[in-house]
Amino acid sequence: MRYAETGFNLEVDLTRGNIERVETDPRDTELYLGGLGTNAKILWDRVPPEVEPFSHDNLLIFGAGLLCGTPATGCNRTIVSTISPQTKLMAFSMMGGFWAPELKYAGYDKVILRGKSPDLVYLWINNDKVEIRDASHLKGKGAIETAELVRQELNEPKAQVAAIGLAGENRVYFASIEQGRSSASRAGIGAVMGDKKVKAIAVRGTKDVHVARPAEFFELCTEVLEYIKFREDHPIPGVIPILAVLGSPQEMQIHDEKWHTENFSWGNARLRRKGFWTEEIAKEWHDTLESMRRRLISCYNCPLKCGATIEAPGQSTYMMKCFTKLTYAMGAMSERLEFGLRIAQRATEYGVDGYSAPQVMAFALELLEAGILTDKDFPEMPDDSAHGNEERFYYLLDKIVRREGIGDVLANGTYWAAKEIGNGAEEYAHNNIKKIEQLPLKLGMLNPIFFLMYCTGEKINITQIEGQFPQAPFPKREHREKFVKDWFQVPDDKFKQYFLDWEPRGENSNPYYPTVEMACDIVDWQERMHYIDDALGVCAGLSSFHLKPPYHIHNYPKFISSGAGLDMDEDKLTQATKRYRTLVRAINIRRGMRRKDEKPPDDHWRKRFPELEQELLDTYYKFKGWNNEGIPTKESLYELGLDYVSDDFIQRGILHEENN
Amino acid sequence: MKKIIKTIKIDVDKCNGCRACEVICSAFHAAPKYSSTNPARSRIRVIREPLTDIYVPVYAGDYAPAECAGRDQYTIDGKEYEECAFCRASCSSRDEFKEPDSGLPLKCDMCEDDPPQEEPLCVQWCLNDALIYEEREEEVEEVKLGDMEIGLESLVDKYGLQKVIDAVARMSKKE
Numbered sequence: 009m010r011y012a013e014t015g016f017n018l019e020v021d022l023t024r025g026n027i028e029r030v031e032t033d034p035r036d037t038e039l040y041l042g043g044l045g046t047n048a049k050i051l052w053d054r055v056p057p058e059v060e061p062f063s064h065d066n067l068l069i070f071g072a073g074l075l076c077g078t079p080a081t082g083c084n085r086t087i088v089s090t091i092s093p094q095t096k097l098m099a100f101s102m103m104g105g106f107w108a109p110e111l112k113y114a115g116y117d118k119v120i121l122r123g124k125s126p127d128l129v130y131l132w133i134n135n136d137k138v139e140i141r142d143a144s145h146l147k148g149k150g151a152i153e154t155a156e157l158v159r160q161e162l163n164e165p166k167a168q169v170a171a172i173g174l175a176g177e178n179r180v181y182f183a184s185i186e187q188g189r190s191s192a193s194r195a196g197i198g199a200v201m202g203d204k205k206v207k208a209i210a211v212r213g214t215k216d217v218h219v220a221r222p223a224e225f226f227e228l229c230t231e232v233l234e235y236i237k238f239r240e241d242h243p244i245p246g247v248i249p250i251l252a253v254l255g256s257p258q259e260m261q262i263h264d265e266k267w268h269t270e271n272f273s274w275g276n277a278r279l280r281r282k283g284f285w286t287e288e289i290a291k292e293w294h295d296t297l298e299s300m301r302r303r304l305i306s307c308y309n310c311p312l313k314c315g316a317t318i319e320a321p322g323q324s325t326y327m328m329k330c331f332t333k334l335t336y337a338m339g340a341m342s343e344r345l346e347f348g349l350r351i352a353q354r355a356t357e358y359g360v361d362g363y364s365a366p367q368v369m370a371f372a373l374e375l376l377e378a379g380i381l382t383d384k385d386f387p388e389m390p391d392d393s394a395h396g397n398e399e400r401f402y403y404l405l406d407k408i409v410r411r412e413g414i415g416d417v418l419a420n421g422t423y424w425a426a427k428e429i430g431n432g433a434e435e436y437a438h439n440n441i442k443k444i445e446q447l448p449l450k451l452g453m454l455n456p457i458f459f460l461m462y463c464t465g466e467k468i469n470i471t472q473i474e475g476q477f478p479q480a481p482f483p484k485r486e487h488r489e490k491f492v493k494d495w496f497q498v499p500d501d502k503f504k505q506y507f508l509d510w511e512p513r514g515e516n517s518n519p520y521y522p523t524v525e526m527a528c529d530i531v532d533w534q535e536r537m538h539y540i541d542d543a544l545g546v547c548a549g550l551s552s553f554h555l556k557p558p559y560h561i562h563n564y565p566k567f568i569s570s571g572a573g574l575d576m577d578e579d580k581l582t583q584a585t586k587r588y589r590t591l592v593r594a595i596n597i598r599r600g601m602r603r604k605d606e607k608p609p610d611d612h613w614r615k616r617f618p619e620l621e622q623e624l625l626d627t628y629y630k631f632k633g634w635n636n637e638g639i640p641t642k643e644s645l646y647e648l649g650l651d652y653v654s655d656d657f658i659q660r661g662i663l664h665e666e667n668n
Numbered sequence: 669m670k671k672i673i674k675t676i677k678i679d680v681d682k683c684n685g686c687r688a689c690e691v692i693c694s695a696f697h698a699a700p701k702y703s704s705t706n707p708a709r710s711r712i713r714v715i716r717e718p719l720t721d722i723y724v725p726v727y728a729g730d731y732a733p734a735e736c737a738g739r740d741q742y743t744i745d746g747k748e749y750e751e752c753a754f755c756r757a758s759c760s761s762r763d764e765f766k767e768p769d770s771g772l773p774l775k776c777d778m779c780e781d782d783p784p785q786e787e788p789l790c791v792q793w794c795l796n797d798a799l800i801y802e803e804r805e806e807e808v809e810e811v812k813l814g815d816m817e818i819g820l821e822s823l824v825d826k827y828g829l830q831k832v833i834d835a836v837a838r839m840s841k842k843e
Binding site: 077113152156165213214215216217218219222223225226236237303304307308317324325327 | 684685686687688691692695698700701702703704705706707708709717718719720721723768793794795796
């Protein structure tokens with residue numbers, strides 16, 4: 009009997025219209041856990057590096073985390089993996105909501121789509137009954153609208169629906185997949201779904217998900233809930249509001265946006281507006297949120313309220329998540345939250361990534377200002393409004409998702425658009441890592457921990473690698489001492505010392521402290537926790553993103569052993585995580601990723617230290633078992649049981665038999 | 669005579685729609701306890717329609733062999749609640765509160781346990797306090813013979829004494 013997982017994947021060949029329920033190998037669960045780990049294994053095995061993102065041979069995998077469907081709080085993530093049209097590398101965007109547990113109850117761990125449907129279709133998974141259904145009547149419909157229509161058509165209000173909007177249908181490189189109150193947004197996986205002509209996947213399941221040792225598992229779940237309550241009553245002092253409490257973060261609950269609006273850059277990641285957050289703005293934003301926010305809502309089996317239903321008068325209701333609250337307003341240089349909430353409604357229905365879309369639009373307007381693009385490229389675009397570029401953003405969003413005129417170029421994201429436009433446009437695509445638009449942060453002094461995370465994070469999103477360790481030193485030693493007192497989540501007590509000795513100024517401050525070795529340790533720990541979450545399906549908002557989270561390296565092995573019945577301890581879990589983390593890198597290395605690609609945006613920090621940065625990367629690569637190009641060595645691959653990767657690398661000439 | 673009445677106060681305004689109540693209810697009632705999870709077996713259901721802001725946790729009550737003749741619709745604060753949104757019955761008009769494989773009716777038992785739980789599990793797991801457990805004592809009057817006789821007499825008038833005797837005999841056998 010299989011525990012926590014169902015032991016079956018659903019294989020759908022869209023070209024032939026064939027559907028199969030395939031039993032999986034339990035040894036893969038031992039080696040790669042589930043979710044991201046087993047997704048990576050499938051992509052390695054079945055998608056060779058020659059396969060283009062928009063090819064019949066590209067797979068689109070919807071993987072439920074290993075513990076999804078069990079009572080583990082906040083364990084509801086769907087890990088969607090494919091080859092990204094934006095990066096041409098492996099994409100593993102994720103979403104919370106309600107979809108993954110429902111898939112487990114229907115009796116499957118993953119849905120694996122291959123081929124392309126000749127016509128627009130949707131998939132209806134109802135326990136053992138699975139159908140490919142016509143979706144021609146859903147063409148052009150919004151993502152939320154589609155979910156609603158599908159539920160009505162199936163007469164199944166409890167079905168969970170993941171859908172794409174117009175952006176996905178038109179293969180916009182930053183198209184998202186929307187579902188519940190969540191979305192899998194990064195790296196254009198919605199475009200791959202659109203390319204496969206799949207408008208939506210609806211799921212309903214009424215079967216049991218079992219755990220191996222029920223009493224023990226329940227006890228662990230109870231401890232997590234107790235600790236969530238404790239953290240609610242004891243916010244962490246001395247850090248910004250969103251980091252003081254758990255959540256992904258609970259942006260819709262928190263009114264104070266001083267930190268985001270004054271520290272993040274506006275427009276095309278250009279302008280910092282110190283002093284923006286006045287009393288007047290604070291009041292206006294507070295009133296706007298209060299008037300449009302209908303209810304604070306959660307994902308499946310989670311008490312935290314990170315999302316909200318938003319009702320802007322005259323527009324249909326949608327569910328807002330996290331930072332999208334701010335990205336459009338800041339990108340458009342609008343000081344009105346109302347604009348941010350209104351345009352996000354349209355963007356959610358269209359299904360676009362809330363990080364990339366506003367930056368692409370701000371980038372286009374900069375090119376116009378610089379004369380690289382001209383008025384002719386923007387026929388009938390409205391003039392500047394009284395509030396920044398609000399009207400122009402609506403115009404551009406429409407052009408992009410319809411791929412009309414300049415929108416067709418912009419729909420490929422700033423990197424590819426700049427290449428196509430030429431004439432110096434590349435300078436303006438300045439905020440990318442590995443071709444993907446990043447959070448609009450521009451800072452002063454190099455931070456060695458963040459340097460490594462930006463360079464090597466293969467989810468290519470800082471929020472999906474950072475966490476656990478404070479972002480900055482606390483001013484006073486006594487505060488730091490207080491902080492480390494109940495910091496039991498650390499894998500080793502040395503991390504407490506690292507933090508205790510970290511000063512805002514002087515010898516023990518950035519960029520030379522934390523030292524290179526310490527930075528390696530810290531980044532490795534932070535990354536490890538995210539990768540564990542992504543295999544188990546636990547939300548980073550209760551885990552890896554946060555200081556002092558309820559899930560950590562000490563209770564995770566117990567969750568896995570009592571839940572899935574695997575023999576697990578901290579060392580084994582660390583090793584398994586390293587295995588599939590390395591496999592993700594191997595997929596990307598095989599697709600051409602090298603050291604040259606691993607760098608933060610040039611202007612991310614004002615003060616840079618090339619020698620130190622080189623030493624950081626050299627040391628971290630070595631620490632991870634990678635050679636100087638960032639390629640996992642034969643030795644480290646063998647140690648992880650990834651001999652087949654090593655053999656493949658040698659065969660392709662990526663590694664050499666003798667000389668690593 | 670005094671009787672303890674167990675109640676769960678439901679505050680629909682506080683519900684965040686996460687369905688933790690369904691999760692833990694189904695796990696608690698699994699055999700062995702907590703060995704499996706399946707919200708379709710839960711004895712509490714969140715009637716949930718995020719876009720119209722409808723969130724109603726409902727507990728399974730008694731089995732009803734037939735659906736009701738009329739179905740009411742409620743409008744509260746401008747929100748239209750579906751027929752049955754507040755009904756606890758396991759009945760033929762809907763899928764709620766039935767074992768998914770056998771179709772047998774489910775009923776909330778307030779998590780009867782040995783040793784007893786402090787509160788039903790759904791209440792313990794609802795950190796947003798949409799579900800609050802309360803016990804209160806109620807004075808219950810004993811049924812007076814006189815009242816019963818009035819009722820019986822009317823039955824005898826209608827059906828004749830023998831039929832009533834037969835019916836009582838049949839009922840006592842069943843018990």
